[in-house]
Amino acid sequence: MEQIYNFSAGPAVLPREVLQQARDEMLDWHSSGMSVMEMSHRGKEFMSIAAQMESDLRELANIPQNYKILFLQGGASSQFAMVPLNLLRGKTTADYINTGQWSAKAIEEASRYCAVNVAASSQDKNFTYVPLQTEWRLNPHAAYVHYTTNETIGGVEFHWIPQTDVPLVADMSSDILSRPLDVTRYGLIYAGAQKNLGPAGLTLVIVRDDLLGKPLSGTPTLYDYQIHAQNDSMYNTPPTYAMYITGLVFAWLKKQGGLAAMEKINITKAELLYGYLDSTDFYHCPVAKADRSRMNVPFTLKDAALDGEFLKQTQQNGLLQLKGHRSVGGMRASIYNAMPVAGVAKLVAFMKEFASRHA
Numbered sequence: 001m002e003q004i005y006n007f008s009a010g011p012a013v014l015p016r017e018v019l020q021q022a023r024d025e026m027l028d029w030h031s032s033g034m035s036v037m038e039m040s041h042r043g044k045e046f047m048s049i050a051a052q053m054e055s056d057l058r059e060l061a062n063i064p065q066n067y068k069i070l071f072l073q074g075g076a077s078s079q080f081a082m083v084p085l086n087l088l089r090g091k092t093t094a095d096y097i098n099t100g101q102w103s104a105k106a107i108e109e110a111s112r113y114c115a116v117n118v119a120a121s122s123q124d125k126n127f128t129y130v131p132l133q134t135e136w137r138l139n140p141h142a143a144y145v146h147y148t149t150n151e152t153i154g155g156v157e158f159h160w161i162p163q164t165d166v167p168l169v170a171d172m173s174s175d176i177l178s179r180p181l182d183v184t185r186y187g188l189i190y191a192g193a194q195k196n197l198g199p200a201g202l203t204l205v206i207v208r209d210d211l212l213g214k215p216l217s218g219t220p221t222l223y224d225y226q227i228h229a230q231n232d233s234m235y236n237t238p239p240t241y242a243m244y245i246t247g248l249v250f251a252w253l254k255k256q257g258g259l260a261a262m263e264k265i266n267i268t269k270a271e272l273l274y275g276y277l278d279s280t281d282f283y284h285c286p287v288a289k290a291d292r293s294r295m296n297v298p299f300t301l302k303d304a305a306l307d308g309e310f311l312k313q314t315q316q317n318g319l320l321q322l323k324g325h326r327s328v329g330g331m332r333a334s335i336y337n338a339m340p341v342a343g344v345a346k347l348v349a350f351m352k353e354f355a356s357r358h359a
């Protein structure tokens with residue numbers, strides 16, 4: 001069978017070895033006689049899976065002991081509310097950086113709980129770049145500064161970490177673990193799993209422990225980080241199967257050589273695709289070169305009338321889910337950790353051939 005490559009933005013491709021291992025362990029995990037889906041989250045088998053995944057993640061991302069790792073549900077979208085509910089801590093305002101659609105959603109939700117100061121925005125150029133920190137207007141009274149490290153829809157990524165006096169909060173849903181991570185620069189990091197970590201259903205939160213324990217009055221129990229931290233993410237039933245698969249992904253990342261090795265591969269893939277995009281005027285990427293995402297590569301065809309044909313033929317060639325987000329049109333190739341270099345090479349070869357046929 002022809003090799004298929006899946007460029008979906010999320011839920012997205014998973015490492016083949018991970019899916020094969022999950023298949024092999026589906027009916028009987030480690031001679032327990034049970035599928036992971038059938039295990040009590042408080043039994044010794046699942047407790048060992050959860051402990052292993054946490055220690056693998058701590059090792060991979062070098063996460064200090066004063067940071068709690070929480071395995072939650074509700075998606076990154078739930079964090080848009082959970083962050084202000086927990087991190088305002090008596091203050092009434094927070095700084096947000098607006099670099100695109102996910103930032104905007106975070107801002108909208110936070111506005112329900114505090115006065116949001118949009119300290120910088122790239123709306124003036126249709127969200128195609130990251131505003132320099134020298135242009136930010138941070139509010140000295142802000143409880144925290146929130147930004148989106150990678151705009152999954154716009155394909156804009158921070159390749160630097162902002163410097164702030166108050167806790168820095170990052171939505172890393174679509175680029176977490178794509179490169180080394182200096183957790184100590186952050187107060188809180190969150191990510192929905194279904195882009196670069198695992199299946200949908202799991203939401204990862206990494207939070208410095210001194211920020212816990214002061215939720216806004218009226219905060220629902222399940223939206224209080226402290227409750228989850230005190231109960232090892234087992235206050236209620238966690239998303240056990242999604243955690244298991246994500247744990248297999250962490251083990252796979254360690255086997256690849258960790259985050260520095262992944263970054264090298266991700267740079268290779270990004271250079272391959274952007275290098276070609278910049279060499280032709282048949283295709284176009286709107287994002288400023290310095291801020292281009294290594295994970296999500298949006299591009300358009302010079303002649304949008306060919307979009308349908310392009311999508312049909314990529315599909316026929318085993319290159320799946322390249323259609324751009326409904327709000328921006330064109331194409332988007334998501335090339336997360338689990339996308340091999342060979343997948344990007346095959347896409348670029350197809351794009352060249354398609355361009356020469358339609359020149």
Ligand SMILES: *Cc1c(COP(=O)(O)O)cnc(C)c1O
Pocket residue numbers: 010074075076077078102148150151152171172173174192193195
């Ligand atoms: C996908 C995504 C979200 C939303 O995730 P859900 O799990 O659907 O809530 C938020 N932020 C970013 C950057 C994303 O890519």
